[in-house]
Amino acid sequence: MRLIDYFRRGMLSAPERTAFVDADGQGAYTYAQVNELAERVAAGLHAAGNAAANVAVYSPNDPKAFCAMIGIFRAGGRWVPINMRNPVHVNAAFLRTTKCSLLFFHPSLNEQVKELREAVPTLQHLVCIGEPMEQGVGIGLDEFMERAADPAPEPEDDPNRVETIFPTGGTTGLSKAAMWTQRTWGSAIKAFWTCLPTDRPAVHLVAAPMTHGAGVVGLMMMAEGATNVVLPSANALGILEAIQRHKATHFYIPPTVLYSMLAHPRVREFDYSSLRAIVLAASPVAPAKFKEAMDVFGPVMCQSFGQAEAPMFLTFLSTRDLLNAPEGSDRWSSCGRPTLGQRVEIMDDDGNLLAPGGRGEIVARGDLVFRGYYENPEATAEVSRFGWHHTGDIGYKDDRGFTYIVDRKKDMIVTGGFNVFSAEVEHVIAGHPCVEDCAVVGVPDQKWGEAVKAVIQLKPSMQATEEEIIQLVKSTLGSVHAPKSVDFVASLPRSPNGKVLKREIRDKFWEGVERRVG
Known part of the structure; x- marks a missing residue:
């Protein structure tokens, strides 16, 4: 089945059920309304010659952005997720990698879109999904849809047809582009509902960025007519x-x-x-x-x-x-x-x-x-x-x-000839009642080649000492795994989708060092 078929399944089960609504209960769309808007978006894509193209959505978490995504699937296009929290040059690199030809964007990102327009030669169309729209930065969604005289033809139904091109990273500008087919999506949706059946209509919080797991889960859940509550962050x-x-x-x-x-x-x-x-x-x-x-x-x-x-x-x-x-x-x-x-x-x-x-x-x-x-x-x-x-x-x-x-x-630490797996050490440290989050990395050491270092973010108003953290790990995993040093920081660096950036932490300690292992 095509991804649009899973959406239609949910829509037909409860056309008047809310499909998307924002956190304060505003901006709601029923499944029937999403279907109508998606048809018009698809017709606009067909009229613009982008029905089967790579099409990006660039927006904060927003119900209308979800509707644009459904329109891409209805047209037979390939959704390219672009995270608004990424630096512009990172998003530009991914748009170039995927040769995107059309960008749906939120009006809060007008300035960034101007930069993308200059940095991505393949972008032919810029479509603003909301108001206020800045003059000269693309066209409005209504105008885009009104240019279509006829409905879009049905997309091809082929298990190997690509429906999404997903970034593998997003913090270095070198992200590769993973292709998800109809088969990929179908397997994911079936796995979700096999693992997590529910006895009543589901209400799903889109809490993390919709360009990553939260958006993917939201699309999976629409097959059963779930309501998606779209949180801003x-x-x-x-x-x-x-x-x-x-x-x-x-x-x-x-x-x-x-x-x-x-x-x-x-x-x-x-x-x-x-x-x-x-x-x-x-x-x-x-x-x-x-x-x-x-x-x-x-x-x-x-x-x-x-x-x-x-x-x-x-x-x-x-x-x-x-x-x-x-x-x-x-x-x-x-x-x-x-x-x-x-x-x-x-x-x-x-x-x-x-x-x-x-x-x-x-x-x-x-x-x-x-x-x-x-x-x-x-x-x-x-x-x-x-x-x-x-x-x-x-x-x-x-x-x-x-x-x-x-x-x-890439995160394994080799210290004194022994392999230390950082995740195991992190799990022990995270069990400390004062620790909110932590990262364990290898840092250069003349004796050991690499030494284990813990970088810790404590819970608000909580205190812990280096000695007790070291002793906690030593008593649980042994001295080889115990950190040789501990840094306490106000907050750990994170990627736009919330993952701790261990590479950024690690690289700070390896500046000017030629070899990572002695």
């Missing part, structure tokens, strides 16, 4: 208030946002009884924080593993998996088991699949694995060695098939 208090106000049932957030919610002094003041699932993804979650969240929000916590090349629900760790874990189990550290139709294994550097307990790179096969990088066959071949998709994550599986991520390959 992943603000901790805003999310807590929205759960109660809108009786939210589902939402996705990265662990860093969960940590900020748990650290908020008012976290236990709100009614969370409507919740059915809080889905964590984007990076491993610290077990101590995971358990705390289950206590605060109820038996609704779950976790998924995926990436731009093999999206969310490649694996899934359900609430039931956690509640039924054997006594003393390490399952709170797991990202779950492969979902139906996916294979996830552990591979060594020679292409051999490893037995349970063996540590190596996590690899995957299945319909969720992307088609390849847009016009980049060399990079596609590099991540497809031995006939498997290589995730770049190091992990292992237990004898029940649960997968555990211990680090990114």
Whole structure:
């Protein structure tokens, strides 16, 4: 099925149900209204010769921006997500990589669009989705749609047809472009509803940027006619208030946002009884924080593993998996088991699949694995060695098939000849009651080659010492894993979608050093 078919399924089940609404209850669109607007957007794309083109949406979280996305799918175009929190030069680089020909944009981004217009030669059309529109910066959405005399023809129905070109990064300007096909989307939507069925109409909070996991989950949920409450940002208090106000049932957030919610002094003041699932993804979650969240929000916590090349629900760790874990189990550290139709294994550097307990790179096969990088066959071949998709994550599986991520390959620390997986150390430090979030990196050391360093963001008004952090890790994991030094910072650097920028932290310590390992 095409992605527009999943939307239509939800629309036909409840045409008058609200599809999108903003946090204060304004700007609402029913499914029928979204369908009407999407038809007109698609007709405009067809009239402009961009029906099957690469089309970007550049906007803060906004209900109308979602409607534009549905219009792209209805036309048969390929949605290119552009994060407004990225620097302009980063977005320009991705637009050039994907050869985007049309950009839908929010009027709050007029100045940035002027820069993009100059930096991206392939952009033929700029369409403003709201008011006020600045004269000379593209055309308004109504004018764009009114130029169409006829409806857009139905898009081709082909499982291998590309519907989305997703950025793999977004902080360096060198992001590759992962192609998601009809098959990719269909597998993701089926996995979502297989893992997270609900007994009543779902209300989904779009809390994180709609250009990343929150938007993807929102599109997945429309197949069952879910209402999407579109929050302006992943603000901790805003999310807590929205759960109660809108009786939210589902939402996705990265662990860093969960940590900020748990650290908020008012976290236990709100009614969370409507919740059915809080889905964590984007990076491993610290077990101590995971358990705390289950206590605060109820038996609704779950976790998924995926990436731009093999999206969310490649694996899934359900609430039931956690509640039924054997006594003393390490399952709170797991990202779950492969979902139906996916294979996830552990591979060594020679292409051999490893037995349970063996540590190596996590690899995957299945319909969720992307088609390849847009016009980049060399990079596609590099991540497809031995006939498997290589995730770049190091992990292992237990004898029940649960997968555990211990680090990114590039983040592994080699200290004194021993491998230290930074994620394992971070999970221990995150269990300290005063710690909100942390990053563990390797820094240059004359004796050890690399030394383990912890950089920690404490909860508001909380205090901790270097000595107690070091002792906590030493008593849990041993002296090799214990940080040799600890820095406390007001806030950790983060990417536009909330992930801690470990590379930025690490690079600061390696300036002028030729070798990373002694």
